[in-house]
Amino acid sequence: MTTTSESPAAPPRPAASPDGRPPDHTLVYRFGAGAADGSAGMGDLLGGKGAGLAEMSALGIPVPPGFTITTEVCADYYARGLSYPPGLEEQVAAGIEHIESIAGTRFGDEAGPLLLSVRSGARVSMPGMMDTVLNLGLNDETVEGLARASGDERFAFDSYRRFVQMYASVVLGVRRASEEAPEPFEALLAAMKRRRGVELDTALTAGDLRDLVAQYKAAVHEQSGRAFPDDPAEQLWGAIAAVFASWNSPRARVYRDLHGYPSEWGTAVTVQAMVFGNLGDDCATGVCFTRDPATGVRGLVGEFLANAQGEDVVAGVRTPQKIGAAERAPLGGPTLEETMPEALSELAAAAGRLEDHFRDMQDIEFTIQQGRLWILQTRNAKRSGYAMVASAVEMVDEGLIDEQEAIRRQDPERLGELLHQVFRPGAPREVIARGLAASPGAAVGRAVFTPAAAVEAHARGEAAILVRDETSPEDIEGMSSAAGILTARGGTTSHAAVVARGMGTPCVSGCSALQIDFRRDRFAVPDGDGSLLEVRAGDVISLDGSTGEVMRGAVALADASFPPEYERLMSWVNERRRLGVRANADTPEDASRARAFGAEGIGLCRTEHMFFGEDRILAVREMILAEDEEARRAALDRILPMQRGDFVGILRAMDGYPVTIRLLDPPLHEFLPRAGREQEELARALGRPPEAIARRVDALREFNPMLGHRGVRLAITYPEIYETQVRAIIEAACELDAEGVDVHPEIMIPLVSTEAELAVLRERVVRVAEQTMERAGRRVDVTVGTMIELPRACLVADLIAEHADFFSFGTNDLTQTAFGLSRDDAGRFLPTYLEAGVLSRDPFVEIDTVGVGGLVKLGIERGRSAKPDLKVGICGEHGGNPPSVAFCHDAGLDYVSCSPYRVPIALLAAAQAAVASAPA
């Protein structure tokens, strides 16, 4: 181990080569004070983090100074058998001097030390690699300097305690190894709290913490056999070695193997000055956005805490202050504009430069240390769907980006927010409290006070509003089950707010008027008269996530609101996309809604949903329980006019557009009652003995219904069912045709696995259709096609295509059969799979492009080899999932079909896919 103090002075830095990269022997790239050796394009050499910091610094953004040891050093380090290349010590020492010269403090200075952070940084972020070590440089001497500088001895020793623990764990490897050798620090902390008779860490004094540091170090010595290094330089070199070692941790290696990343890539090490927002009243820390993340309106908005650390803002424990006067809801204290106008104008300048440079709305973390602004991080801001659309169109108008970029920049999932409900304008609201507008949208539901209660309410089909002081990651399931989230603490970047926006769930945060009593499951807010108004678990409340208002009772809901810019964005979208977008809709209402959202037809109309209608389920059951074909036909004859009515409504709603109607798909037992009591009722209704019903239900029961007697198989054994459905479709079409409605029914046969099935069915469908049209004395445009939803159908798609006018890939069932994975049962192990990384995503949500997608491609290729003009679509849930839509574009499908609410999302995703694949 060597230290910088022993190393000679750094050699003069050679000039950069023409491509901006210093000559080969440059091992360390510096940044800070408005300059940098590296740049954004050097991610392979500096890692993602190092390159980003270089970029910002070169832009003149005041980032805390630092330097990055290149990934090549890591590779070289391994090639040399774990020793550093010559020159590294000198260049690191020069890097430290570079930091010191900018920060104005010295590394290891007992008076007021320079503290450092050390981070790993590969080309891509990778689990298993070393986390950050913060506050490196603290020892028994420098901690006193920090205490003096901050005027907060407790803070200094708490930082020291945390540093020792973190360093011991990630650098010295002192951690829980087995049952017999537990990690010592938590136990020591707990013992200290016991001795002091306190429950919370925060109740320990500076003295307690000082004692703990000594105990921690003793434990480190005992477990690692070495004294904790007090020399800051030794600390630094230890951390560098630990970063390099973490590149070859078992977990990182497995991850690299799985993703095919070569081990030669190596990791960079970024060393950067720590800055502190808690060294006095001229200090602060905060986050800001270059535009309003809720509305997209241009102008700096954000929150800060004076004399505080960054964690305090994110944790949402203290309610933060606002940055500027322009912002809507007054918060905890004076604004930054009022308290530090100079720092604010510096911040505004930096923010403007960053937005111009990245040409997107930025989310910026900053710290002000003794009046000096430091930008810690910037990234493209998360924003509401409303803001996403509005700001992108506005940026096109500002000339910042072009239309293609506006499309590319949309997160299609966020459009969902625009499609969800808002309150009816002018509807009466009894506002009982106001908080932050943390996630837009309107929510009405019963108040619940635990995530578990939210989950239970969701399971019962009830809307719930989850009320909490603040939220944390373990609350995720409850949050996703809730219709809305209300927190007493935390800002618009608190956990609750960030997560709720991600989920598109309305959220009001930082509603400090709430007095929550968790033991009794209720909260109180002061009413106007000085008394308290109580809301108990189960009471209905309403949240407006776009205004921050909390209302008693259910406020009337209206349809979703779109920003005025939406229409322009969608016109660009529709100009550019190649894929058609249809909707899955089983009712005239759904069909009309889908059409309003931009659907160009129906890709999947499930006729079985119609069978469940209260007015017809009895006839359906009678049909299923019929002893022979005649009785079955009699029951079907009663169903026919009702089905015809359904089709009239749907075809009319889609006037001028195609409507793909899937004939009956589920196994018949799905329509029969399972419970004995219901079976008895049915027996009474049909005038049959209950045993007969029970027997039939029993006889129809299947071991694996998903792979059972359903789809085309029903049609082969009971031809009359499909015959009736075809008659209903054609009669409806002829009736509308007579009215002048432009109808295009497409009859779809499900679950085909052999060409013979479709050949037989096509012949029957065409025959019945011809007979029906003859009787009606009209001809309508009707085609016959099939779902491709079984692997075998993909394999023999060329043979099947001979009998099909179109294919519609049913990727739900195709995923089930390709993986051998029952959607209904996968819940038992899919979470474990996702957690363990065995699957990177749920294949029912996002299409598995390699396996299931491979089958789809095979099916298209073979189908079109037999019939080049075969129309091909997709009608599984994947049709509304953006990455899956991109797959469909690339695979050459003609259209996707998805639920009505996802139509705009699919339209946008289709345009993004077209833009992505357009020649540059």
Next chain:
Amino acid sequence: MTTTSESPAAPPRPAASPDGRPPDHTLVYRFGAGAADGSAGMGDLLGGKGAGLAEMSALGIPVPPGFTITTEVCADYYARGLSYPPGLEEQVAAGIEHIESIAGTRFGDEAGPLLLSVRSGARVSMPGMMDTVLNLGLNDETVEGLARASGDERFAFDSYRRFVQMYASVVLGVRRASEEAPEPFEALLAAMKRRRGVELDTALTAGDLRDLVAQYKAAVHEQSGRAFPDDPAEQLWGAIAAVFASWNSPRARVYRDLHGYPSEWGTAVTVQAMVFGNLGDDCATGVCFTRDPATGVRGLVGEFLANAQGEDVVAGVRTPQKIGAAERAPLGGPTLEETMPEALSELAAAAGRLEDHFRDMQDIEFTIQQGRLWILQTRNAKRSGYAMVASAVEMVDEGLIDEQEAIRRQDPERLGELLHQVFRPGAPREVIARGLAASPGAAVGRAVFTPAAAVEAHARGEAAILVRDETSPEDIEGMSSAAGILTARGGTTSHAAVVARGMGTPCVSGCSALQIDFRRDRFAVPDGDGSLLEVRAGDVISLDGSTGEVMRGAVALADASFPPEYERLMSWVNERRRLGVRANADTPEDASRARAFGAEGIGLCRTEHMFFGEDRILAVREMILAEDEEARRAALDRILPMQRGDFVGILRAMDGYPVTIRLLDPPLHEFLPRAGREQEELARALGRPPEAIARRVDALREFNPMLGHRGVRLAITYPEIYETQVRAIIEAACELDAEGVDVHPEIMIPLVSTEAELAVLRERVVRVAEQTMERAGRRVDVTVGTMIELPRACLVADLIAEHADFFSFGTNDLTQTAFGLSRDDAGRFLPTYLEAGVLSRDPFVEIDTVGVGGLVKLGIERGRSAKPDLKVGICGEHGGNPPSVAFCHDAGLDYVSCSPYRVPIALLAAAQAAVASAPA
């Protein structure tokens, strides 16, 4: 319509061209009297039947004379808009003269007419085409001649009645067309029987039948609007036109479309003289084999009925006489050798020529009409498995065929007969009756008297012997459910005998001592003392299908017997096959048996079968019901030594061969009791509340267990199960290695669909294996591979192969998932599918080469692209199915694995595939 009597004399027939085919304008090819215009190679022109008759006639075989109108005439007939080409009339007339000159009778002669049969005959046999019309030429005058010639007026008029009905139906189209227009003949027949007060057709007199003919003809006139044609020539041309018309029947067209046969092929028409075996005591009809179909021993054997028609022999109504004295069991009367020695020697000569020509055992139908022998048909004889092996090896020794042909000629399925049980030699037998040895093998079971009872017994898992007077096609299911079949009537070519041999089911037929009382479900046989011995339903009897003996009680069974020639055949087989053959075996006993049958290892050892053992199921259940990993491990620790013991036994039995062990596959709920009572018992045994058991059973229940939480998915969620199994395997292997046993365990992970699953499992398996070997202080040869049984696995086989030493295709599950077809539920509609021809065969029996096979090929190709030396096998049921084995050979698999009893079948099928694909 034109008749031959009006046509001019036939032109002299031109000489045949050099290739044996007459010049182009030849439309009619004659055969008979030891000569023929055509030959066997002319199937395209003469149809299969016509070419076969020409071949036989040219060989000097006395076939009834006739002629064939070529398929080209049919095509020409359609091309000309349904009119005959010039010259056809003349050539048909010449053909009739040719027949008359050989038969010595004249077409339409009232004194003793020449009657004709007319048949369609395309290149391939095809449903929907015209059946035979027999006895064409009968009218009110010629029938009297037939009556005189046969001395049997009733026979003549019954023939006439049948002719009118048949001709009316197939030529004139008088048949049941709809509810309103029933086919008239059955009604008239029924009315006549009512009037006469009789139940059976045979009770009607010649006069009754004469009246019926008149009624039939009147009905024909009424329904068709035309008189029934009395002119024999008009009858003939009508039949020819009907054959041509049937080529374009809807059913034939659909069949052609499905099989891709062009409509230009056309059909031939074969017209042939009728011969009669019932014109007096110098007449007979029968069937014979050139070798004994039960044993393969050379020499004519067969049966005949004097003064009878062919149907009488096949129907098994009269018990036939034997052909030669050499035959074993004396039958109904004197032998042919005794009654017609000259005809017999002619028959023997013809049989010899046929066997030499076709170089295979022949099954010959013959009729002797007034002392003159006619051969009606010959075909390769169906034979027992024993005879098949014995005769083929003998024919090689005779120089008739070569070894490859001997292999090619085996029906691998029949080998099964050799593998089934026979009675232990010397075991005591209480023989109560003797019949014909109709199908070899030994059967022991409870007597049942209806096919339904046989089915029920089978469902209960009981062996049943089906006892019947005779059998008919609707008894098939009962026959296939029976362990053995015993009939009171019928010969060795009766329905019961033929079907039983086809199924490999032991059968004793023609046991005339049986007096069956079907009303009381029992039979009686005379015992030695003149009294009767009774056997009731449920009593156990034994059948020896190789000797014809029927025994009371259960005779002790021994292992199957092989003909002495078997070893030589299998040595040829093993020289030629490329595919390895392994067995699926879960016990040391099965492993030893498989090895004795020729297995070269185990391809699938299912460890779950071991879990069901009575001594361990409790520990298994405890493991499943464990609340945490620790309790699960404790239960697994108790299972470990038992599993180790299993593996010791199996690996020892396969000393020197690989043993593929599949780790636990089924979902855990399969091991738990379903019934409440059993759950309570389990609760008591485990000292747990019954509700806890019920809750867990309920929690584990799945909607689609086939697609559920099983296979590798169990291992991802409960790693300790596979870890225990791997330990047991490696401990067993090390223990045996120490003893000097040569062990090659191959550890197989089931239900893999992603490479990550296998990567994770391989790492774990290897780790545990290494630890176990380290503890044991030995190293054994162990590999790790995976089942490929999901479509996705085939698609990503290249990625999976990176982590696999071998692939074993699980085509059972692959068939289920590729088709989306649950094996447990498919019974509801698969029969309809097979019946309707939507599927040509059950894909669980014979691999679906296009779909499932396509996935297998994809899997092999991609797997080997990543790892060229990847070992690839198959372990589904298909591994023992000969066409599937051929597929595996062609697809380039390394081995197949099947149940022990099917190993010889797979070996043979593998050799056949190699022979078939060997360069000629």
